[in-house]
Amino acid sequence: MSSTSVPAAALPAQKSGPSDRARAETRLGQKLVAPAIVLMLVVTAFPMLRAIYLSTFDYALTAPDDRNFVGLGNYLTALTDPLFWQTTGVTVLYMVVTVAVELVIGFIFAMVMHRVIFARGVIRTSILVPYGIITVVSGFAWQFAFSFQNGFINGWLPFVGDEFNWFGDTTPAVIAIMVSEIWKTTPFMSLLLLAGLAQVSEDMIEAAKVDGATWTQRLTKVILPNMRAAIMVAVLFRALDAYRIFDNIFVMTAGAQRTESISFLTYRQTIEQFQLGLGSALSVLLFLSVLLVAFLIVKLFRVDLAQARQES
Amino acid sequence: MLASTALAACSDSGKPRLNWYVNPDGVPVFEKYAKECSTGDYDLEVQLLPSGATDQRTQLARRLAAEDSSTDLMNLDPVFVAEFANAGWLQEVEGPIADSVQQSVEGEGDYLSGAAETVTWDDKVFAIPLWANTQVLWYRKSLAEAAGLDMTKPVTWDQVIEAAAAEGGTVGVQANKYEAYVVWINALVQGAGGDIVSDTEAGRDAKVDLDSDAGRKAAAIIQKLADSPAAQPDLSVSNEGTSLGQMFPAEGPGEFMVNWTFVYKNYEPGDGKPTTPEQFKDLGWTRYPQTVAGEESKPPVGGIDIGVGAYSEHPDWAMEAAECITSKQAQVDLALDAGLMPSTNSAYDEVAASGNYPKDLIELFRTSVDEGGPRPKSAFYAMISGAIQARWHSPTSVDPDSTPEKSGKYLQDVLEGKSLL
Numbered sequence: 106m107s108s109t110s111v112p113a114a115a116l117p118a119q120k121s122g123p124s125d126r127a128r129a130e131t132r133l134g135q136k137l138v139a140p141a142i143v144l145m146l147v148v149t150a151f152p153m154l155r156a157i158y159l160s161t162f163d164y165a166l167t168a169p170d171d172r173n174f175v176g177l178g179n180y181l182t183a184l185t186d187p188l189f190w191q192t193t194g195v196t197v198l199y200m201v202v203t204v205a206v207e208l209v210i211g212f213i214f215a216m217v218m219h220r221v222i223f224a225r226g227v228i229r230t231s232i233l234v235p236y237g238i239i240t241v242v243s244g245f246a247w248q249f250a251f252s253f254q255n256g257f258i259n260g261w262l263p264f265v266g267d268e269f270n271w272f273g274d275t276t277p278a279v280i281a282i283m284v285s286e287i288w289k290t291t292p293f294m295s296l297l298l299l300a301g302l303a304q305v306s307e308d309m310i311e312a313a314k315v316d317g318a319t320w321t322q323r324l325t326k327v328i329l330p331n332m333r334a335a336i337m338v339a340v341l342f343r344a345l346d347a348y349r350i351f352d353n354i355f356v357m358t359a360g361a362q363r364t365e366s367i368s369f370l371t372y373r374q375t376i377e378q379f380q381l382g383l384g385s386a387l388s389v390l391l392f393l394s395v396l397l398v399a400f401l402i403v404k405l406f407r408v409d410l411a412q413a414r415q416e417s
Numbered sequence: 418m419l420a421s422t423a424l425a426a427c428s429d430s431g432k433p434r435l436n437w438y439v440n441p442d443g444v445p446v447f448e449k450y451a452k453e454c455s456t457g458d459y460d461l462e463v464q465l466l467p468s469g470a471t472d473q474r475t476q477l478a479r480r481l482a483a484e485d486s487s488t489d490l491m492n493l494d495p496v497f498v499a500e501f502a503n504a505g506w507l508q509e510v511e512g513p514i515a516d517s518v519q520q521s522v523e524g525e526g527d528y529l530s531g532a533a534e535t536v537t538w539d540d541k542v543f544a545i546p547l548w549a550n551t552q553v554l555w556y557r558k559s560l561a562e563a564a565g566l567d568m569t570k571p572v573t574w575d576q577v578i579e580a581a582a583a584e585g586g587t588v589g590v591q592a593n594k595y596e597a598y599v600v601w602i603n604a605l606v607q608g609a610g611g612d613i614v615s616d617t618e619a620g621r622d623a624k625v626d627l628d629s630d631a632g633r634k635a636a637a638i639i640q641k642l643a644d645s646p647a648a649q650p651d652l653s654v655s656n657e658g659t660s661l662g663q664m665f666p667a668e669g670p671g672e673f674m675v676n677w678t679f680v681y682k683n684y685e686p687g688d689g690k691p692t693t694p695e696q697f698k699d700l701g702w703t704r705y706p707q708t709v710a711g712e713e714s715k716p717p718v719g720g721i722d723i724g725v726g727a728y729s730e731h732p733d734w735a736m737e738a739a740e741c742i743t744s745k746q747a748q749v750d751l752a753l754d755a756g757l758m759p760s761t762n763s764a765y766d767e768v769a770a771s772g773n774y775p776k777d778l779i780e781l782f783r784t785s786v787d788e789g790g791p792r793p794k795s796a797f798y799a800m801i802s803g804a805i806q807a808r809w810h811s812p813t814s815v816d817p818d819s820t821p822e823k824s825g826k827y828l829q830d831v832l833e834g835k836s837l838l
Contacts (some may be wrong), residue, residue, distance in 0.1 A: 163834045166482055167504040167796045168620060175834075186837045253650065268650045273811065361594035361653075361810060370837065376475055378799050378838055387837075 153392070160386035166379035179386035188370070189387075193394070195279065196366040200347040200398070203286045204340060210287070211294030211339070218295065219302045236292035244356030247285035248272075251357075278362045285353045290346065294339050301335020302328070337406040341399060348398050349391075367391050433459045435489040435735055437742070440466050440473055440721065442679075443548075443755035446747070454741035459734050461490075461742075470494045470596050474799070481506035481726060488726040489735040490742070493544055495535030495791065496596075496798050498722055499617075502543040503796035508725040508732050514740060515542040531718045531786040532760035538794070539618070543724060545743045546760035548751050550677050550719035551785035552604070557664065557671035558701040560586045571714070573707045574605070574638045577673045581647035588647045589660025589674030592639075594810040597656060599802045600717045600792065601675070602809055605635035607715035607790035608708030613805065614828070617795035625829045627805075632821030634708055636809075643812040653811040665696045675705060677719065678782055681774065682756035702778055704785065715790030720760060758782045803838045804828040 160179050164172040183189050218229050250256045251271040259267050271277045305328050313323045351368040358364045360373065371391055375384025427434055439447045451461040466473040474497050480488045493501065501507050518536055521528035532549035536542055561568050564580030581588045591597035606613055611631020616624045642648050651659055661683060663672045684692045684700055705716035723743055725735040748759035752768045759765050769779040793801055808824035809815055830836035
């Protein structure tokens with residue numbers, strides 16, 4: 106944006122409110138954007154309203170004649186079912202562990218990408234490669250890697266036997282899924298953190314150095330506090346993404362061994378079981394819980410989003 | 418837009434095109450019959466479905482629920498027929514074929530009664546049996562001999578597990594968390610004279626019978642295998658393919674394995690096959706093991722039925738094509754080329770006469786289908802299957818003292834919409 110100053114005398118006389126031309130432009134803008142808004146409403150609001158409507162019925166697709174209105178009954182069934190809370194617990198576990206690990210590794214990658222002097226392009230590209238791979242493909246790759254029949258993980262780890270079945274029990278299966286998820290999305294985290302790192306003023310770091318601050322002090326007192334908004338955006342994006350985890354579970358365990366997430370439960374209820382009523386209730390609950398997660402993260406970081414976008 | 422839609426419904430020759438959705442077994446034979454069954458009025462075109470039964474069902478159901486007019490014919494796993502028929506997604510089959518199916522259910526028609534049973538719903542016929550699959554016990558003769566097991570007489574699961582464990586061999590089953598695990602559980606329960614559910618026509622009010630002596634006996638066998646050294650290391654994720662390699666391993670005495678009919682052609686030596694003629698001579702087969710000694714086993718019944726989509730634009734032609742692709746010759750070709758066994762007695766006779774299979778094996782397949790145990794026929798089959806998988810998986814967690822009782826109660830709750838699945 107230009108910041109050239111204009112002499113006050115050259116400015117036209119100030120009117121109260123926008124000019125006719127500005128109003129006409131606004132109207133034109135509204136007309137131009139209207140089709141997009143209508144389209145957005147059709148593709149987002151309609152399915153949501155339809156899901157809310159369907160969630161009030163006991164309705165299976167294969168028994169269309171047995172459709173009964175049950176009001177909030179499906180929500181009650183879901184919220185009082187131990188399976189719902191178990192899958193929610195597993196989902197939160199996926200989210201917390203993967204985001205925490207990705208934050209640390211992603212930050213290290215971001216530092217490397219920021220500071221690297223030689224072979225910059227190659228290093229940055231290699232760090233970002235996993236993110237370019239489709240999740241289903243990476244899920245299969247890691248499933249093969251963890252397989253005791255043709256995988257290499259068991260051979261690499263001294264503390265597990267060659268015939269250890271990673272997908273035979275909940276804990277190892279969850280770990281395998283998390284590893285795949287972390288491998289796939291850490292680059293995304295590091296990309297967002299790199300953007301934050303680039304915004305930290307070198308002058309401030311230099312000043313801290315002159316004042317005798319150690320590397321750890323510069324990191325914790327200068328770099329991280331100045332990246333708070335970027336960290337929040339990275340954590341928020343990844344946490345919401347991780348909360349909706351589906352592909353890796355679908356490929357690696359198909360939900361077996363209690364590894365399924367809330368998204369997977371919703372999918373199974375709706376698509377596999379054709380239980381449109383219960384499935385819709387679950388999807389509404391999933392939507393509400395995603396909102397809750399977003400709200401909690403924003404509150405936790407106490408960041409003003411407008412400020413993070415550098416708006417006044 | 419209209420022009421492109423019209424074009425999409427026509428083949429290259431300009432005739433209307435009928436889409437035939439097939440599962441990926443025996444595709445070359447399907448393609449051959451798609452050509453042969455095309456007429457001057459229409460062209461039949463093969464469209465491939467995913468390999469997993471659940472995925473096939475999902476894809477077909479999504480199309481049919483959206484009233485897709487381009488789903489003309491489809492290959493259906495037997496357990497989908499009741500679901501799809503109840504949802505109104507299938508055309509009713511009428512005329513001589515329907516009569517033959519109805520008679521065959523009583524054991525008087527050309528269809529094997531186990532196969533005929535799979536296509537009826539609400540006293541009507543909704544599909545035509547194409548091939549009828551079943552499971553038998555495949556084993557290494559040397560392993561059975563070393564264990565002192567007389568395979569000329571019916572064997573029990575207990576005997577098979579003990580024999581394999583004593584000789585350092587294994588027992589191959591399908592116990593991943595998927596449909597084939599329910600196939601195994603259903604066969605075990607029925608083999609003990611019980612049922613998972615009965616009165617299935619009552620829909621959600623079906624009677625759940627799992628908490629019974631039969632259920633407990635089935636659970637005891639799964640527990641016994643899971644705790645035995647004869648269990649394969651990948652038991653909890655095993656499928657139809659994983660145990661094939663254990664029959665003739667580089668080391669060890671091999672296995673006993675319950676699996677479908679395709680196994681014979683799979684091991685038959687030939688180009689690119691790893692099995693040697695000596696090994697192949699060591700391959701044995703016998704009827705599915707008994708759950709309870711002295712009580713006839715109930716081998717699983719599978720296969721493929723051909724259904725005609727309710728929203729097809731050309732229902733009469735589609736029905737005509739369905740009759741053509743389920744003809745005796747098509748069934749014989751499927752058996753000889755792809756190892757997929759026929760659903761009619763007349764086709765079986767021809768396959769037996771061809772000399773491509775040992776006579777005793779063909780007879781074993783035929784009696785296994787005829788005396789086999791179908792899975793529950795219900796509009797809510799997916800729920801029944803899912804609820805069983807949820808409580809019986811993993812096999813290592815199965816306990817005869819608690820699993821049948823808990824899973825019975827859970828299944829009841831799921832059917833009544835009181836529990837998530």
